[in-house]
Amino acid sequence: MSFTVSQEAAKWYKEEMDLQEGDYVQFFVKLYGGIPTVHPNYFLGISFGKAGNIAVKDEVEGITFFFNDKDAWFIDEYNLKIEAKDDDVEYIFNQK
Template identity: 40%
Template sequence: MKIDLSNTAIHWFKEEVDLKNGDKVRFYVKIYGSSPVQEGFSLAFTVDNEPIDIAVKTEKEGLTFFIEGADLWFFNGHDLHVDYNKEIDELEFSYVLPGEK
């Protein structure tokens, strides 16, 4: 599994969340909501500079984005792609099986 972020998503994190070099963003599972990979669950994020069990991470522009081992089940083998949609002014998460586009 991997995490991929677009340049516009990274810019959004820096501007809207006021992230600085060295900050860490954890993507985690929350109950309720919906996603194409798990019914009744959705994805959220928090700034978490004290990870416990990083299972997957990517580093871009001085920032670390990660998922804890306890949340890997949510992805059901999919990679996480994070983008920013300017029209709705929100992050968009997409889930792609390795090898698919």
């Protein structure tokens, strides 16, 4: 499992969500609605702040992007890369 956020994607998050250095962005598993994923009927949600124990993270542009230990299973068999694309971000799941 790997989890990476490109520098361009981190800049997008900072601009779009008014993030400051030292902020935390948490990705979590949702059952309905959100960011589409490789898992049928599961989606990603985003929240701000640090909740739970960080299991996997990437620190870019002074922002800590992470999954906590409750939701890290979601990418156990995948490498997740978040990249900027056009005026948005793209979530790329590649099986290990």
